[in-house]
Amino acid sequence: EDQVTQSPEALRLQEGESSSLNCSYTVSGLRGLFWYRQDPGKGPEFLFTLYSAGEEKEKERLKATLTKKESFLHITAPKPEDSATYLCASGVNYGQNFVFGPGTRLSVLP
C-alpha cells in the first residue's frame, strides 16, 4: 500500500536553530517528490519538486534532498515567519496521483 509518513509531527525551534524534517515514502514508481508549506486556513503553497535520488533544491533558508526511500527538508537559521505546516507528497502515475503525508507543524520562536 502506498504510504507517506512525516516526522516529527511537531517541531519547536528557537530562531536561528537549524533542523531537518523527514518524509519517508513507500510507493510504486515515484514520479516526483513534492514539498509544500501550508499556513493556517490557507491552501498549500508549492515549494519544491525532486525527481531522482541525490537531487537537491534550495530556496532561501530551505533545502530539500531526496534518497530512494526518504526526503529531507533542511531549514537553516529559521525565522518566525517560517512557522507553518510542511507537507510532502509522492507523485505516482495511477490512482489519486499524489499521496500526501500528514505534515510537520513547525513553530519558530523569536
Add this chain to the structure above:
Amino acid sequence: DSGVTQTPKHLITATGQRVTLRCSPRSGDLSVYWYQQSLDQGLQFLIQYYNGEERAKGNILERFSAQQFPDLHSELNLSSLELGDSALYFCASSVGGQGNSPLHFGNGTRLTVT
C-alpha cells in the same frame, strides 16, 4: 498567488442543504483535483478530472459530485449536508495528470454546516 481561484471563500449553510463550490485552474493546467481538509486533519483526496473527464475517485461520498467543464473550470456539489461536512475544501490544478508535475492549490472554500 498560485493562479488557482476558488469561490466562495466562505459558506455557511444548514444541514440538509446543497451547495456548489467553484474552481478555476491555472491557465494551461488540464487537471483539477478536489481535496477536503477537516480541522487539524490531513488532506483527503476526493476526485480528479483531466480535460473534462473523471480520472480518479477517492473517499468521495455519494452525496458529493463534481464535474469539469469545457473551459476547464470545475464545480464540486455537496448535497444533503451534515454537520460533519464542515471543512476546508481545496481545489488544485496541475499541467498533466500523471503525478510528475506539482499541484497548485487555491486558498479553499471554508464550509460551515450548522
